Amino acid sequence: MPPQPAQSPVSAESPQAPAAEDFLRDFRAMSEFGATGRGGVDRQAATEPDAEQRRWLRRLLEARGFTVRFDRIGNEWGLLERVPGAPFVVVGSHMDSQPTAGKYDGAYGVLAAAHAAFRLQAEWEGGGRPEPRFNVAVVNWFNEEGSRFKPSMMGSSVYTGKMPAAEALAVRDADGESVEDALRAHGFLSEWEGPEAAFCAEIHVEQGRSMERDGVQIGLVHSNWAANKYEFAVHGEQAHTGSTEIPDRRDALLGASMLVVAAREIADAFPGKVHTSVGQLDVYPNSPVVVPSEVTLLLDLRSADEDLLAQADAMLHERVAQAERAARVDVEQRTSHAWPVTPYQPEGVELGEKAAAGLGLAHARVMTLAGHDSTNMKDLVPTVMLFVPSVEGISHNEREFTRDEDLTAGVDMLTDVVGRLAAGELEGRAG
Amino acid sequence: MPPQPAQSPVSAESPQAPAAEDFLRDFRAMSEFGATGRGGVDRQAATEPDAEQRRWLRRLLEARGFTVRFDRIGNEWGLLERVPGAPFVVVGSHMDSQPTAGKYDGAYGVLAAAHAAFRLQAEWEGGGRPEPRFNVAVVNWFNEEGSRFKPSMMGSSVYTGKMPAAEALAVRDADGESVEDALRAHGFLSEWEGPEAAFCAEIHVEQGRSMERDGVQIGLVHSNWAANKYEFAVHGEQAHTGSTEIPDRRDALLGASMLVVAAREIADAFPGKVHTSVGQLDVYPNSPVVVPSEVTLLLDLRSADEDLLAQADAMLHERVAQAERAARVDVEQRTSHAWPVTPYQPEGVELGEKAAAGLGLAHARVMTLAGHDSTNMKDLVPTVMLFVPSVEGISHNEREFTRDEDLTAGVDMLTDVVGRLAAGELEGRAG
Numbered sequence: 070m071p072p073q074p075a076q077s078p079v080s081a082e083s084p085q086a087p088a089a090e091d092f093l094r095d096f097r098a099m100s101e102f103g104a105t106g107r108g109g110v111d112r113q114a115a116t117e118p119d120a121e122q123r124r125w126l127r128r129l130l131e132a133r134g135f136t137v138r139f140d141r142i143g144n145e146w147g148l149l150e151r152v153p154g155a156p157f158v159v160v161g162s163h164m165d166s167q168p169t170a171g172k173y174d175g176a177y178g179v180l181a182a183a184h185a186a187f188r189l190q191a192e193w194e195g196g197g198r199p200e201p202r203f204n205v206a207v208v209n210w211f212n213e214e215g216s217r218f219k220p221s222m223m224g225s226s227v228y229t230g231k232m233p234a235a236e237a238l239a240v241r242d243a244d245g246e247s248v249e250d251a252l253r254a255h256g257f258l259s260e261w262e263g264p265e266a267a268f269c270a271e272i273h274v275e276q277g278r279s280m281e282r283d284g285v286q287i288g289l290v291h292s293n294w295a296a297n298k299y300e301f302a303v304h305g306e307q308a309h310t311g312s313t314e315i316p317d318r319r320d321a322l323l324g325a326s327m328l329v330v331a332a333r334e335i336a337d338a339f340p341g342k343v344h345t346s347v348g349q350l351d352v353y354p355n356s357p358v359v360v361p362s363e364v365t366l367l368l369d370l371r372s373a374d375e376d377l378l379a380q381a382d383a384m385l386h387e388r389v390a391q392a393e394r395a396a397r398v399d400v401e402q403r404t405s406h407a408w409p410v411t412p413y414q415p416e417g418v419e420l421g422e423k424a425a426a427g428l429g430l431a432h433a434r435v436m437t438l439a440g441h442d443s444t445n446m447k448d449l450v451p452t453v454m455l456f457v458p459s460v461e462g463i464s465h466n467e468r469e470f471t472r473d474e475d476l477t478a479g480v481d482m483l484t485d486v487v488g489r490l491a492a493g494e495l496e497g498r499a500g
Numbered sequence: 501m502p503p504q505p506a507q508s509p510v511s512a513e514s515p516q517a518p519a520a521e522d523f524l525r526d527f528r529a530m531s532e533f534g535a536t537g538r539g540g541v542d543r544q545a546a547t548e549p550d551a552e553q554r555r556w557l558r559r560l561l562e563a564r565g566f567t568v569r570f571d572r573i574g575n576e577w578g579l580l581e582r583v584p585g586a587p588f589v590v591v592g593s594h595m596d597s598q599p600t601a602g603k604y605d606g607a608y609g610v611l612a613a614a615h616a617a618f619r620l621q622a623e624w625e626g627g628g629r630p631e632p633r634f635n636v637a638v639v640n641w642f643n644e645e646g647s648r649f650k651p652s653m654m655g656s657s658v659y660t661g662k663m664p665a666a667e668a669l670a671v672r673d674a675d676g677e678s679v680e681d682a683l684r685a686h687g688f689l690s691e692w693e694g695p696e697a698a699f700c701a702e703i704h705v706e707q708g709r710s711m712e713r714d715g716v717q718i719g720l721v722h723s724n725w726a727a728n729k730y731e732f733a734v735h736g737e738q739a740h741t742g743s744t745e746i747p748d749r750r751d752a753l754l755g756a757s758m759l760v761v762a763a764r765e766i767a768d769a770f771p772g773k774v775h776t777s778v779g780q781l782d783v784y785p786n787s788p789v790v791v792p793s794e795v796t797l798l799l800d801l802r803s804a805d806e807d808l809l810a811q812a813d814a815m816l817h818e819r820v821a822q823a824e825r826a827a828r829v830d831v832e833q834r835t836s837h838a839w840p841v842t843p844y845q846p847e848g849v850e851l852g853e854k855a856a857a858g859l860g861l862a863h864a865r866v867m868t869l870a871g872h873d874s875t876n877m878k879d880l881v882p883t884v885m886l887f888v889p890s891v892e893g894i895s896h897n898e899r900e901f902t903r904d905e906d907l908t909a910g911v912d913m914l915t916d917v918v919g920r921l922a923a924g925e926l927e928g929r930a931g
Contacts, residue, residue: 168785169738169793216787276743296742298788307600309895310777311727311802312707312869315767317893322778323764329757333827336746346741347753348788350781354599356647357729357779357798358870359896362600367788371742396764438743439789462748464740465790 089477092184096476099125099164099180100172109467110172114165114212114223115143115251122164123257126179126209133187135207140263141234142227143252147207148264149186151193156267157206158490159450160185160483163213163224163442171469173274173459175213175442177476181272182207185484189491201491206264210442211252217242218251220406225442228263229449268490269452271443272483274471278462279435286475287482288435288456289421292412293444294344295378296371300403301328301389305396308360318360322352324396325364331388332368335381343381344371344438365403373436375410413443416495417453424485430478439464451495453486455479520908523615527907530556530595530611531603540898541603545596545643545654546574546682553595554688557610557640564618566638571694572665573658574683578638579695580617582624587698588637589921590881591616591914594644594655594873602900604705604890606644606873608907612703613638616915620922632922637695641873642683648673649682651837656873659694660880699921700883702874703914705902709893710866717906718913719866719887720852723843724875725775726809727802731834732759732820736827739791749791753783755827756795762819763799766812774812775802775869796834804867806841839875847926848884855916861909870895882926884917886910 102125103110103118112118123145127137130147138146148157162178186205192198210228215221218240226232238249252258275281280288305321332345350366370385372378389400418434425432435456437444443454457479460470489495533556534541534549543549554576558568561578569577579588593609617636623629641659646652649671657663669680683689706712711719736752763776781797801816803809820831849865856863866887868875874885888910891901920926 167738167787167790214787215789216785219788221789276740277745278748294742307598307897309707309870310779310800311725311775311871312895313775313893314708314772315764315775317709320764320777322760322781326757326760326778329753330761333746333751333754341745344742344744344746346751346791347757348741348790348792349786350753350783351786352781354647355780355782356598356645356896357650357800358646358652359598359779360777361779362897369741369788439740440742462744464743465787466738466793 089480092180092477092480093473095129095184096177096180099176103166105169105467107467108172109170109469110166111168111170112164112166113168113217114214115248115255115257116217119165120255123209126164126183129183130207133190138261139257139259140228140261141259142224142237143211143257144224144228144263145209145257146264147183147186149190149205151201152204155203156265157204158487159206159208159266159269159446160271160487161208161210162271162273163210165212165214167214167216167465169467170465171463171467173469173471174464175273177274177471178272179207179209181480181483184480185487188484189488198488199492202493202496203267203491205487205491213442218248222440222442222445225445229445231445266446266450268495269443269446269450270455270483270486270490271441272455272457272479273441274459274469275435275456276439276459276462276464278459280433280456280458281460281462283433285431285433286458286478287425287430287432289418289425289432290413290437290454290456291418291434292410293437293440294371294373295375295410296369296408297378297382298406299368301366301368302401302403303364304399304401305360305362307354307362310358310360313360319397320360321364321398322361324392324398324400325350325366327392327396328366328368328388331385331392335370335384338384339372339377339381342372342374342377345369371438373410411447413447413454414451417451420489420494421453421455421486424482424489428481428485430482453490455482455486520911523611523908523911524904526560526615527608527611530607534597536600536898538898539603540600540900541597542599542601543595543597544599544648545645546679546686546688547648550596551686554640557595557614560614561638564621569692570688570690571659571692572690573655573668574642574688575655575659575694576640576688577695578614578617580621580636582632583635586634587696588635589918590637590639590697590700590877591702591918592639592641593702593704594641596643596645598645598647598896600898601896602894602898604900604902605895606704608705608902609703610640612911612914615911616918619915620919629919630923633924633927634698634922636918636922644873649679653871653873653876656876660876662876697877697881699926700874700877700881701886701914701917701921702872703886703888703910704872705890705900706866706887707870707890707893707895709890711864711887711889712891712893714864716862716864717889717909718856718861718863720849720856720863721844721868721885721887722849722865723841723867724871725802725804725867725869726806726841727800727839728809728813729837730799732797732799733832733834734795735830735832736791736793738785738793741789741791744791750828751791752795752829753792755823755829755831756781756797758823758827759797759799759819762816762823766801766815769815770803770808770812773803773805773808776800802869804841842878844878844885845882848882851920851925852884852886852917855920856913859912859916861913884921886913886917
């Protein structure tokens with residue numbers, strides 16, 4: 070039997086703000102879905118553990134009277150409509166994970182959003198806070214991670230109109246199953262386009278160590294790093310690994326390995342200023358005695374400084390040409406996807422600073438190096454992005470860890486930010 | 501319906517030596533099994549195309565009165581017993597292939613062995629050649645390639661006692677199917693240990709370009725290159741490809757890529773004298789936004805000179821230590837398998853020279869860089885290993901090509917060598 074939402078006697082009997090303990094109890098229950106046994110989770114998009122967790126979230130939200138709906142790309146929405154017909158403050162993150170991942174990441178942000186909404190609901194109902202001007206929608210975005218279905222941030226990309234729904238639904242995983250079939254099998258698909266958003270808020274663990282180092286409990290994200298993402302296909306020719314003479318070889322794996330090494334050397338040329346990586350690399354035919362004929366790889370360059378990113382890009386293309394000559398291969402750049410440094414709305418950052426100061430939480434402006442669903446949402450509506458610290462910055466790893474007091478401080482902070490957004494504090498300042 | 505063995509009217513009516521045309525017709529028919537449509541084949545060990553081809557070979561041999569049996573590791577034997585109780589001249593190679601491979605490779609050697617035996621049978625029956633002192637066994641060794649089931653040369657390793665049968669049968673492919681189950685499903689398994697060998701002969705395409713360059717039609721293999729084969733597991737730690745600071749990363753793919761590049765630089769340090777390669781490399785978790793935590797790879801060093809190989813090995817281990825420091829990873833050497841430069845019996849090489857001279861074929865002594873089943877057999881019985889040229893030395897590639905006149909000259913040569921071995925020309929010189 071799957072874990073059940075925590076229902077403390079107090080919160081079940083009277084609709085008052087659930088305590089920090091309620092949040093932590095729900096967080097522990099949620100972390101059982103896809104648990105890996107080493108403290109992490111494995112719940113890739115629309116797999117069974119992801120689906121179980123989504124059903125659990127639905128029960129959690131419905132028990133508080135929220136209306137739960139799935140949209141045309143499988144985003145899970147919990148609607149709290151106190152102002153009939155008014156647009157929504159969208160608050161949430163994503164519950165899907167990498168194959169072996171930490172249990173915080175986006176899942177923390179969805180549960181924090183739900184508990185923030187529960188507290189506001191109780192305050193509005195109990196008269197502890199004036200009735201809002203906007204409604205609240207808790208969202209669990211579909212497939213933020215992109216490990217099973219590419220690209221990442223799929224649910225928020227479709228919601229914000231950056232990716233056509235039909236294109237996203239047609240994407241297939243490595244076994245050939247489509248997004249559409251995977252979502253439909255779990256009953257997570259409809260024709261609905263989702264609620265109308267007025268504002269957005271998201272909270273996430275930092276995935277870096279700057280806040281821990283600086284003793285900051287709440288990060289106010291003011292912009293994202295720019296990124297260039299490339300898919301390269303390195304074309305060589307099959308040969309016998311033993312007998313083929315070295316000058317005759319056209320070794321695709323050698324060419325690809327030179328690009329992996331080049332990526333790191335480019336990062337080392339701009340210490341702390343440029344991040345590079347190759348996370349995925351596939352070899353064909355991948356047999357012990359065959360020189361590989363084709364290798365595909367995904368390579369990223371990221372920087373907070375667009376000029377440095379342009380320099381890094383130029384270096385990369387020089388290194389591609391070198392690898393082509395040295396390994397006698399052809400390097401095909403199949404796709405390239407880039408985004409610039411873009412700011413979150415400054416008035417949202419200021420609202421966050423006011424909230425943090427009011428709560429007495431140590432806070433600072435930070436940038437996000439990772440992409441988030443809020444990176445899409447901020448292009449649609451004023452968006453407040455918050456971070457809580459991540460011990461040692463460990464991310465996408467079963468050892469990811471954030472302290473309980475930081476988790477619950479984050480829920481307090483998110484509650485106040487969503488309350489302010491729902492009260493219309495940014496109204497008239499949008500756009 | 502699968503292709504049928506060629507049965508020319510002449511050879512079907514009278515048991516005389518089938519002509520070169522018969523051989524080429526059978527070779528074309530055989531090349532349909534697992535044909536890739538680009539001139540190559542895909543018939544990995546105990547897959548359906550490999551099994552179809554084995555059944556076709558059985559029919560070919562049985563049509564000539566040979567007794568066909570499968571042994572305890574699925575080697576396919578065609579026994580021609582003219583001297584009851586006498587041991588056998590074992591002649592053959594392997595019909596399995598790499599995933600996308602040329603149609604010559606080992607398959608040529610098995611069919612050449614069958615046709616050599618047919619011609620000898622006809623000559624012995626027709627009185628054109630004195631009755632032999634030894635019997636002849638045509639063999640199609642199981643899983644020489646090692647792409648589906650590791651290690652390579654599995655059938656001859658078990659037959660020669662170098663690998664326990666139980667260990668080989670327990671090996672599983674990437675889908676978890678065992679050798680035992682795969683062989684049993686096709687009815688290719690028994691308890692039999694195979695026939696008693698007295699001598700061995702094998703013919704194969706060169707897989708290099710030295711014979712083509714030197715205008716040699718028959719290569720007499722006098723020894724093999726030495727080889728060191730390593731399986732490395734590079735251990736890093738999962739992290740976020742975007743947000744994790746570069747000095748905090750322990751990137752297993754970076755470490756592995758440094759080893760791939762190092763392997764080539766080692767080869768370049770000994771031009772023409774040392775061959776190196778990485779054919780297989782697997783990344784975990786292999787997701788676009790996760791720094792890989794584990795990469796496994798198979799790396800080979802080969803040389804005809806054992807001193808150079810020892811120098812190359814020392815360089816490799818220096819480079820492993822460098823990669824460990826630079827990428828902050830641990831490199832675990834999981835297995836290491838090595839063989840020295842070992843000679844084929846000189847009396848066998850001399851016998852080959854006599855045969856080639858008698859047939860008027862341009863011949864030379866050569867070394868083999870690739871491993872062959874005869875590399876195992878030569879440690880058991882006196883063994884003659886022959887090569888025919890390979891155009892441009894292209895191997896493990898659908899473009900592999902050997903000219904018809906070289907193929908048929910090889911069959912003529914193999915026929916004479918097996919005839920001499922069966923006549924006892926090396927008797928008393930063995931051991």
